[in-house]
Amino acid sequence: MNKILVTGGTGFIGSHTVVELHNAGYEVVIVDNFANSNPKILDQIESIIGIKPEFVELDLCDEAKVAEFAAKHTDIAGVIHFAAYKAVGESVQQPLKYYRNNFYSLINVINAFNSNLNLVFSSSCTVYGQPDVLPVTEAAPVKKAESPYGNTKQIAEEILQETCAVSPDLKVISLRYFNPVGAHETALIGELPIGVPQNLIPFITQSAIGKRGPITVYGNDYDTKDGSAVRDYIHVVDLAKAHVAAIQRLEQQKAESNYEVFNLGTGRGTTVLEVIGAFEQATGEQLNYTIGARREGDVEKVWGDVTKSATALGWTAELGINEMMSSAWNWEKYLKDNPF
Known part of the structure; x- marks a missing residue:
């Protein structure tokens, strides 16, 4: 049973990946400093999988502490690196905070394990900007970033x-x-935004439960089927399983080179208004929303070509938009009765 280090393992995607690694037979070590997560997630993970994974509270920007950690954990077979700040708006206001944290943490992890490492890195489709061709493949050019x-x-x-x-x-x-x-x-783990959600789905669920006011749909004049922006939404459990597939590909030495890139999505685009309709259909809740102006920096439409992930990783997304909406709503209702 190989031991995998999950940095940022109490976060949204990290916590789900810890569960899927356990389900696949791995032993997991979690490192986090709770900068944008909650310690209670460790108990929630234990409730799901029946054991509490080994946990070390650690700031990965502390080079000496990371080296000390690696020296004590020489049996770690791979790392899945989630630990990073992730709020787009905040990054615009505090760019140095983001550059320091997101780079130092990554560099310290690589150095601490002497570059003898299987590493899965948490990247983003934001590297594509507004693609010239859709669906966007891994070979598409990386465009100038919209935010730090x-x-x-x-x-x-x-x-x-x-x-x-x-x-x-x-x-x-x-x-x-x-x-x-x-x-x-189980509705025991899910997305736990700090403050006002910057992403659509947690704002929808918080609006539906009464924590927020009406939802604003930013733009209804895009060149899309209903005028609202298009994204490729993927269930977090499917995403977590893809990280297991990536670690297994590295362990089994199936990679074509020692650096590979894969898109993770469903390969389908869904408009904001379609998401609102899907939420209402899946939950029976009616949403209050208004149409606003386009939001600066928003991409009009993007969805991924996931052929490479299917063929090389042997992974495809299985859960649809209805499961995404109903599970997010069940999590929001759980939080109402069990506030963190």
Whole structure:
């Protein structure tokens, strides 16, 4: 039973990945500093899988502490690196905070394990900007980032690719996510935004339960089927399973090179108004929404070509928009009765 380190393992995607790693037979070590997560998630994970994974509270920007951690955990067979700040708006206001945290943490992890490492990196479809061709493939050009957060993902990929070029023992898969949503079927873990949600689905669920006012649909004059923006939404459980598939690909030495990139999405685009309709259909709740002006920096439409993930990783998304909406709603209702 190989031991996998999950950095940021109490976060939204990290916590679901810890569960799926356990289900696949791995032993998991979680590192987090709770900068944008909650310690109670450790208890929630234990309730789902029956054991509490080993946990170390650690700031990965502390180079000495990371090196000390690695020296004590020489049996770690791979790392899934989620730990990063992720609020786009905040990154615009505090760019140095994002560059320091997101780069130092990654570099310290690589250095601590002496580049002899299987690493799965949490990247983003934001690296594509507004693609020239849809669906967007991994071969599409990386465009200038719209925010410091997005830029950290682009530069982190460059750091990894360039380090792999001179470190053959470092083996990396970068996973470019589209829009992760939903929650675990138990409703014990899910997305837990701090403050006002910046993403559509948690704002929808918080609006439906009475924590927020009406939803604003930013723009209804895009060149899409109903005028609202299009995204590729993917259930977080499907996304978590893709990380297991990526670690297994590295372990089984099936990678074509020591640096690979994969899109993770459903391969289908869904408009904002379609999401609102799907939520209402899946939950029976009526949403109050208004149409607003386009939001600066928003991409009109993007969805991914996931052929490469299907053929090379042996992974495809299985859960649809109804499961995404119903599970997110069940999580929101759980939080109402069990506030963190």
